[in-house]
Amino acid sequence: MEPKQQESKLTFWGAGTARTLRPIWVAEELGLTYQLNPIGPRTGETQTKQYTDLNPKQKVPFCEDGDLKLSETIAISRYLISKYGSADTLISPHTIEERAKEDEWLAFIYGELDETSLYVMRRHGALAHIYGEAPTALEAAEEYVKKQLNVINMHLQNRDYILNDNFTLSDIFLITCLNWVKAYGIDTPNILQEYRSRIVSREAYIKAMEINQQS
Numbered sequence: 001m002e003p004k005q006q007e008s009k010l011t012f013w014g015a016g017t018a019r020t021l022r023p024i025w026v027a028e029e030l031g032l033t034y035q036l037n038p039i040g041p042r043t044g045e046t047q048t049k050q051y052t053d054l055n056p057k058q059k060v061p062f063c064e065d066g067d068l069k070l071s072e073t074i075a076i077s078r079y080l081i082s083k084y085g086s087a088d089t090l091i092s093p094h095t096i097e098e099r100a101k102e103d104e105w106l107a108f109i110y111g112e113l114d115e116t117s118l119y120v121m122r123r124h125g126a127l128a129h130i131y132g133e134a135p136t137a138l139e140a141a142e143e144y145v146k147k148q149l150n151v152i153n154m155h156l157q158n159r160d161y162i163l164n165d166n167f168t169l170s171d172i173f174l175i176t177c178l179n180w181v182k183a184y185g186i187d188t189p190n191i192l193q194e195y196r197s198r199i200v201s202r203e204a205y206i207k208a209m210e211i212n213q214q215s
Protein backbone atom coordinates (compact mmCIF):
# COMPACT_ATOMS: atom_id res chain seq x y z
CA MET A 1 0.00 0.00 0.00
CA GLU A 2 1.28 3.47 -0.89
CA PRO A 3 1.85 5.89 2.02
CA LYS A 4 -0.99 8.42 2.29
CA GLN A 5 -0.32 11.73 0.60
CA GLN A 6 0.81 14.56 2.87
CA GLU A 7 -1.24 17.57 1.83
CA SER A 8 -0.48 20.39 4.23
CA LYS A 9 2.55 21.84 5.92
CA LEU A 10 3.37 20.04 9.15
CA THR A 11 5.17 21.91 11.91
CA PHE A 12 6.33 20.64 15.30
CA TRP A 13 7.37 22.75 18.25
CA GLY A 14 9.70 21.40 20.90
CA ALA A 15 12.86 19.32 21.09
CA GLY A 16 15.17 17.79 23.64
CA THR A 17 12.83 15.77 25.88
CA ALA A 18 11.35 12.26 26.03
CA ARG A 19 7.99 13.74 25.12
CA THR A 20 9.15 15.85 22.17
CA LEU A 21 10.79 12.72 20.74
CA ARG A 22 7.40 11.02 20.31
CA PRO A 23 5.85 13.05 17.45
CA ILE A 24 9.25 13.34 15.73
CA TRP A 25 9.73 9.58 15.90
CA VAL A 26 6.18 8.94 14.63
CA ALA A 27 6.78 11.35 11.74
CA GLU A 28 10.05 9.59 10.88
CA GLU A 29 8.35 6.18 10.94
CA LEU A 30 5.71 7.59 8.56
CA GLY A 31 8.26 9.21 6.26
CA LEU A 32 6.69 12.66 6.67
CA THR A 33 8.18 16.02 5.79
CA TYR A 34 7.95 18.53 8.61
CA GLN A 35 9.47 21.68 10.00
CA LEU A 36 10.76 21.58 13.55
CA ASN A 37 10.96 24.64 15.79
CA PRO A 38 13.27 23.14 18.42
CA ILE A 39 12.21 25.26 21.37
CA GLY A 40 12.83 23.89 24.85
CA PRO A 41 10.77 23.95 28.04
CA ARG A 42 11.86 26.43 30.71
CA THR A 43 14.02 28.40 28.27
CA GLY A 44 11.45 31.20 28.04
CA GLU A 45 10.61 30.12 24.48
CA THR A 46 7.27 28.60 25.54
CA GLN A 47 6.35 31.82 27.36
CA THR A 48 6.42 34.21 24.40
CA LYS A 49 3.19 35.81 23.23
CA GLN A 50 3.48 34.12 19.84
CA TYR A 51 3.79 30.67 21.39
CA THR A 52 1.20 31.26 24.12
CA ASP A 53 -1.33 32.32 21.47
CA LEU A 54 -0.64 28.98 19.79
CA ASN A 55 -0.52 26.85 22.93
CA PRO A 56 -1.90 28.47 26.12
CA LYS A 57 -0.51 25.50 28.10
CA GLN A 58 2.99 26.89 27.34
CA LYS A 59 4.30 23.34 26.94
CA VAL A 60 5.99 21.23 24.29
CA PRO A 61 5.48 19.33 22.07
CA PHE A 62 2.94 21.08 19.88
CA CYS A 63 1.87 20.35 16.32
CA GLU A 64 0.37 22.41 13.51
CA ASP A 65 -0.97 20.74 10.39
CA GLY A 66 -2.72 23.27 8.18
CA ASP A 67 -5.55 24.67 10.30
CA LEU A 68 -5.25 21.99 12.96
CA LYS A 69 -3.42 22.96 16.14
CA LEU A 70 -2.73 20.12 18.55
CA SER A 71 -1.04 19.60 21.90
CA GLU A 72 -0.57 16.40 23.98
CA THR A 73 1.78 13.68 22.82
CA ILE A 74 -0.90 10.99 22.62
CA ALA A 75 -3.26 13.16 20.57
CA ILE A 76 -0.52 14.37 18.20
CA SER A 77 0.89 10.89 17.61
CA ARG A 78 -2.51 9.31 17.11
CA TYR A 79 -3.52 12.05 14.70
CA LEU A 80 -0.39 11.60 12.58
CA ILE A 81 -0.91 7.84 12.37
CA SER A 82 -4.65 8.08 11.58
CA LYS A 83 -4.02 10.73 8.95
CA TYR A 84 -0.83 9.49 7.31
CA GLY A 85 -0.20 5.90 8.46
CA SER A 86 -0.27 2.97 6.06
CA ALA A 87 0.28 -0.79 6.25
CA ASP A 88 3.91 -0.14 5.23
CA THR A 89 4.53 2.33 8.03
CA LEU A 90 2.55 2.65 11.25
CA ILE A 91 -1.12 1.93 11.38
CA SER A 92 -3.78 2.21 14.08
CA PRO A 93 -5.32 -1.12 15.06
CA HIS A 94 -8.32 -2.06 12.86
CA THR A 95 -10.90 -3.53 15.19
CA ILE A 96 -12.63 -1.86 18.14
CA GLU A 97 -11.19 -4.54 20.42
CA GLU A 98 -7.61 -4.01 19.17
CA ARG A 99 -8.00 -0.25 19.53
CA ALA A 100 -9.26 -0.77 23.07
CA LYS A 101 -6.12 -2.82 23.88
CA GLU A 102 -3.95 -0.06 22.42
CA ASP A 103 -5.84 2.53 24.52
CA GLU A 104 -5.32 0.36 27.58
CA TRP A 105 -1.55 0.23 27.09
CA LEU A 106 -1.17 3.87 26.09
CA ALA A 107 -3.16 4.99 29.12
CA PHE A 108 -1.08 2.76 31.37
CA ILE A 109 2.29 3.81 29.94
CA TYR A 110 1.42 7.50 29.82
CA GLY A 111 -0.61 7.66 33.04
CA GLU A 112 1.33 5.38 35.33
CA LEU A 113 4.89 5.43 33.99
CA ASP A 114 5.26 8.88 32.45
CA GLU A 115 3.09 11.24 34.50
CA THR A 116 2.58 9.51 37.82
CA SER A 117 6.10 8.32 38.38
CA LEU A 118 8.87 9.42 35.97
CA TYR A 119 7.65 13.00 35.75
CA VAL A 120 7.21 13.12 39.51
CA MET A 121 10.86 12.07 39.80
CA ARG A 122 11.80 14.82 37.39
CA ARG A 123 9.73 17.47 39.14
CA HIS A 124 11.14 16.71 42.57
CA GLY A 125 14.60 15.74 41.32
CA ALA A 126 16.26 17.90 38.65
CA LEU A 127 13.40 20.44 38.78
CA ALA A 128 13.12 20.63 42.58
CA HIS A 129 14.10 24.32 42.41
CA ILE A 130 10.76 24.91 40.64
CA TYR A 131 8.45 22.23 42.06
CA GLY A 132 9.94 21.82 45.53
CA GLU A 133 12.02 19.26 47.40
CA ALA A 134 10.00 16.13 48.20
CA PRO A 135 12.36 13.26 49.07
CA THR A 136 9.55 10.91 50.16
CA ALA A 137 7.63 11.46 46.93
CA LEU A 138 10.86 10.93 44.98
CA GLU A 139 11.55 7.62 46.68
CA ALA A 140 7.97 6.42 46.38
CA ALA A 141 7.88 7.38 42.69
CA GLU A 142 10.96 5.24 41.98
CA GLU A 143 9.33 2.25 43.69
CA TYR A 144 6.21 2.95 41.67
CA VAL A 145 8.22 2.92 38.41
CA LYS A 146 9.60 -0.51 39.31
CA LYS A 147 6.13 -1.87 40.01
CA GLN A 148 4.87 -0.73 36.59
CA LEU A 149 7.98 -2.13 34.88
CA ASN A 150 7.24 -5.53 36.41
CA VAL A 151 3.77 -5.52 34.88
CA ILE A 152 5.20 -4.72 31.45
CA ASN A 153 7.97 -7.27 31.92
CA MET A 154 5.42 -10.02 32.53
CA HIS A 155 3.44 -8.92 29.49
CA LEU A 156 6.52 -9.04 27.22
CA GLN A 157 7.62 -12.55 28.24
CA ASN A 158 6.20 -14.11 25.06
CA ARG A 159 5.90 -11.11 22.77
CA ASP A 160 8.18 -8.98 20.63
CA TYR A 161 6.00 -5.89 20.93
CA ILE A 162 3.32 -4.57 23.28
CA LEU A 163 0.56 -5.49 20.84
CA ASN A 164 1.89 -8.93 19.89
CA ASP A 165 3.66 -9.01 16.50
CA ASN A 166 3.23 -5.40 15.42
CA PHE A 167 5.35 -2.39 16.25
CA THR A 168 2.83 0.29 17.27
CA LEU A 169 2.48 3.62 19.05
CA SER A 170 2.44 1.81 22.41
CA ASP A 171 6.03 0.71 21.74
CA ILE A 172 7.05 4.28 20.87
CA PHE A 173 5.61 5.50 24.17
CA LEU A 174 7.17 2.68 26.14
CA ILE A 175 10.65 3.16 24.63
CA THR A 176 10.61 6.89 25.40
CA CYS A 177 9.79 5.99 29.02
CA LEU A 178 12.44 3.24 29.11
CA ASN A 179 15.03 5.78 27.93
CA TRP A 180 14.00 7.91 30.87
CA VAL A 181 14.24 4.89 33.22
CA LYS A 182 17.74 4.17 31.88
CA ALA A 183 18.82 7.79 32.34
CA TYR A 184 17.69 7.59 35.99
CA GLY A 185 19.68 4.36 36.48
CA ILE A 186 16.61 2.40 37.66
CA ASP A 187 17.01 -1.39 37.56
CA THR A 188 15.27 -2.76 34.48
CA PRO A 189 14.41 -6.43 33.96
CA ASN A 190 16.44 -8.19 31.20
CA ILE A 191 13.43 -8.79 28.96
CA LEU A 192 12.78 -5.05 28.90
CA GLN A 193 16.42 -4.25 28.19
CA GLU A 194 16.41 -6.69 25.25
CA TYR A 195 13.10 -5.28 23.99
CA ARG A 196 14.59 -1.78 24.14
CA SER A 197 17.80 -2.79 22.35
CA ARG A 198 15.79 -4.31 19.49
CA ILE A 199 13.67 -1.25 18.95
CA VAL A 200 16.33 1.45 19.30
CA SER A 201 18.12 0.01 16.26
CA ARG A 202 15.23 1.15 14.03
CA GLU A 203 16.36 3.67 11.41
CA ALA A 204 13.48 6.04 12.19
CA TYR A 205 14.34 6.02 15.89
CA ILE A 206 18.02 6.80 15.27
CA LYS A 207 17.10 9.69 12.98
CA ALA A 208 14.44 11.00 15.38
CA MET A 209 16.91 10.92 18.29
CA GLU A 210 19.40 13.01 16.31
CA ILE A 211 16.71 15.52 15.34
CA ASN A 212 15.29 15.70 18.87
CA GLN A 213 18.69 16.53 20.28
CA GLN A 214 18.95 19.81 18.38
CA SER A 215 17.51 22.01 21.13
Ligand SMILES: N[C@@H](CCC(=O)N[C@@H](CS)C(=O)NCC(=O)O)C(=O)O
Binds near residue numbers: 019020046058060061
Ligand atom coordinates in the same frame (compact mmCIF):
# COMPACT_ATOMS: atom_id res chain seq x y z
N1 LIG B 1 0.74 16.04 28.77
C1 LIG B 1 1.69 16.73 27.95
C2 LIG B 1 2.91 17.06 28.77
C3 LIG B 1 3.79 18.08 28.10
C4 LIG B 1 4.86 18.58 29.03
O1 LIG B 1 4.69 18.65 30.25
N2 LIG B 1 5.96 19.01 28.45
C5 LIG B 1 7.07 19.52 29.25
C6 LIG B 1 8.39 19.14 28.60
S1 LIG B 1 8.61 17.41 28.55
C7 LIG B 1 6.98 21.03 29.25
O2 LIG B 1 6.71 21.63 28.23
N3 LIG B 1 7.23 21.63 30.39
C8 LIG B 1 7.29 23.05 30.53
C9 LIG B 1 6.58 23.53 31.73
O3 LIG B 1 6.02 22.70 32.48
O4 LIG B 1 6.55 24.72 31.89
C10 LIG B 1 2.06 15.88 26.71
O5 LIG B 1 1.97 14.66 26.76
O6 LIG B 1 2.39 16.45 25.66
